[in-house]
Structures are given as C-alpha cells and as structure tokens.
Amino acid sequence: MRPWTFEAHIPRTVFGQGTLSKIPEEVEKLGGKSVLIVTEDTDRQIALAERIGNDLGKDRVAGVCTDAVMHTPEDVTNKALEQLKASKADCLVSVGGGSTVGLGKALAIRTGIPHIAVPTTYAGSEATPILGETVNKLKTTRSDPKILPNTIVYDVDLTLSLPAQLTYTSGMNAIAHCVEALYSPTINPIIEGVAISGITNLYHALLKLKDAPNDIDARAQAQQGAYAAGVCLGHVGMAIHHKLCHTLGGTFNLPHAQTHTVVLPHAMAYNMEAAPVAMNQIAKAIGTDGSPAQALWELEKALGTVQSLESLGLKKEDLEVAADLAAKAQYPNPAPLERGKLLALLENAFYGRPPS
Numbered sequence: 001m002r003p004w005t006f007e008a009h010i011p012r013t014v015f016g017q018g019t020l021s022k023i024p025e026e027v028e029k030l031g032g033k034s035v036l037i038v039t040e041d042t043d044r045q046i047a048l049a050e051r052i053g054n055d056l057g058k059d060r061v062a063g064v065c066t067d068a069v070m071h072t073p074e075d076v077t078n079k080a081l082e083q084l085k086a087s088k089a090d091c092l093v094s095v096g097g098g099s100t101v102g103l104g105k106a107l108a109i110r111t112g113i114p115h116i117a118v119p120t121t122y123a124g125s126e127a128t129p130i131l132g133e134t135v136n137k138l139k140t141t142r143s144d145p146k147i148l149p150n151t152i153v154y155d156v157d158l159t160l161s162l163p164a165q166l167t168y169t170s171g172m173n174a175i176a177h178c179v180e181a182l183y184s185p186t187i188n189p190i191i192e193g194v195a196i197s198g199i200t201n202l203y204h205a206l207l208k209l210k211d212a213p214n215d216i217d218a219r220a221q222a223q224q225g226a227y228a229a230g231v232c233l234g235h236v237g238m239a240i241h242h243k244l245c246h247t248l249g250g251t252f253n254l255p256h257a258q259t260h261t262v263v264l265p266h267a268m269a270y271n272m273e274a275a276p277v278a279m280n281q282i283a284k285a286i287g288t289d290g291s292p293a294q295a296l297w298e299l300e301k302a303l304g305t306v307q308s309l310e311s312l313g314l315k316k317e318d319l320e321v322a323a324d325l326a327a328k329a330q331y332p333n334p335a336p337l338e339r340g341k342l343l344a345l346l347e348n349a350f351y352g353r354p355p356s
C-alpha cells in the first residue's frame, strides 16, 4: 500500500455546446457587475469577445483587452492592468488558448478580481493554479491556489475552428500532462483515474477528428480529455518531458504545443523501463500491446504532425545547451537524469527518429 494525500483545487466547471451564452449567468454568480473581456488581437477571438459582450449587454461590459500574447510577458500584463484599473471592472472573462488564459490569471492574481476562463484550445491552463510569466525574456512559473480561475466555461463549439494541426498538437500537449501525472511521485488514486480517462478520451478523439474534424461528439471527447489533462497538471508534479519543453520553449523560443508533440514519445521512451506501471496504464488506455511511446509516435505520423525539433527551428548546436540545462535542473523523474542519455533523447527528437 502506498500512502497519499490529496487536496482538490478544481474550479466550478460548465461544459456543453452553446455554453458561451451562459457567461452572463456565471458572471452574476460571482457577483460581477462590470466585465473586462480578455482575448488576443485576432479577428476570430475579437469576434468571440464581441459575442460575449452582446450577451452581457452594454451596461455590464467594462471593456475588451486584446493584448494576450505567448508567454505572458510582464510588460503586456502591466499595460492590461492599467486598462483593467481604468475600466473599473469587477470581473474578468478570458476567452482563448493558454496564452489568453495566462493573461487572465496574471490580472486576477494581481487584483483579486474573479476570473472566468473560456478555453478555445486543449492546453489545459484554465484548470491549473500555475502561471508562467516572462520578465526580460526569462520565463518563471509559480503556483498559488489564488491563480486558479473561479469558473471554467467549456463550449465545444469554440473548438470547431481549431485547424487540424493545432487540434492534434494541442491534443498531444494535453496527453503529455496525463502521461507525466501517471509516473509522478505525488500521484494519488483520484488523479490516476483522471489521467487514464484523459489519455483514453484524447487518443481516441484525435483519431476520430482526423477523418471528421467537425464531429461534435469527438470534439467534446477531446475537450473533456483536455479538462482531465489540466486537472492532472494542476494537482501533481510533472517530470522530464515538461522540463525539456519548458527549456526548449523558454531558451530557444520554440512553439508550445508543437514542442510537446515532438518531445513526448521520446520522453516516454526515456522513462519506459523506470515507470512500468504507468506505461502499462497508458498502453491499456490507448489499446496497444506494444510500447505506448511508439504508439503515440505512430499516432503523430498518422495525423501528419510535426515530429522533429529541427523543423521547429532548433539548431543542432542548441542540443548540447538543452542537454546541459536539462541535466542541471533537479526534479523528480522515474529514470535518473544523465546528460548523455538526455542528449540522445534530444537528438532523436531533433531528427524525428522513432523513440528508442
């Protein structure tokens, strides 16, 4: 028997189709009278903000902030904070991917204003008390229960516009949260069940979405998987895969979901022998008798996703630096962190080789 401790931090969650129209109700539940809608500066996301604004009505919209960008830079947050203060808003609604939810969290933690997150990708940030912010190009991450949004509104309709490749890479990003949860030393039976359901839903949904991108049931299955993945990320520590992706994203500015996609099978191969229970659970969830790392690599091949770090813009000479950084960082991981093996992992990922 393994002892465990679990303290749940899960926001109120509204899940469904057409649920964007429930935002006024949710704002009211939080006592909000005046809302700042946070999004990014693209036509699609601004249109979503306008829809939310129309549902709320003019009197309850304090403004729309379109400043969200990747990596939550502090200067962007400071500018948005000025807008928030000037608007006198008493509630935040962030609508967008992980970058937008990140700005919503950064504003909420600085002001204590309640935050409703409306995610449009599968990144999972809405379900975590974690905030990554960039100051002078250095990304640091902190965790605080106060960072967790008060409410999540999942509207499956919002994911229909995700292009195929973003669907797949964002889905693989979510699978990575579940995979690393299963071999985390802080895993407990509750999160274990959540992680297994997340992998099962995401794996099978991605396969269905390949042939039927507008299949609403498959979209719902993927989004429920993404929610499960976010819950995993928010409750247990991650390991080598997330640390490598953090380094590759932070130091070499590689794109988030795509980097997760390329690295995941290789990180799993690295931990294959050291985490047999977790690997069996993953294999069972996706329905393979063989290596789950190989099965996910094959899934990526079938989906036509990016599979090499080279194609994401990494340079061969960066591999040594990345291996140094990954070996220096201290964090729990099933297999010991050895520079030579980490370099081999990175080389496989760089050239798009099968995991080994």
Ligand code: NAD
Binding pocket: 040, 042, 044, 069, 070, 071, 072, 096, 097, 098, 099, 100, 102, 120, 121, 122, 123, 124, 125, 126, 128, 129, 130, 131, 132, 158, 159, 160, 161, 162, 163, 166, 170, 233, 256, 257
């Ligand atoms: P993102 O928010 O940057 O969005 C990626 C791209 O997808 C953008 O161009 C955006 O316009 C587009 N997009 C978003 N939704 C769309 C939709 N429905 N249809 C079409 N296009 C759409 O990327 P992401 O992968 O969602 O999030 C990555 C960021 O989130 C990273 O900065 C990462 O560190 C952070 N993150 C944080 C946590 C956390 O717990 N703190 C968890 C996961 C990710």
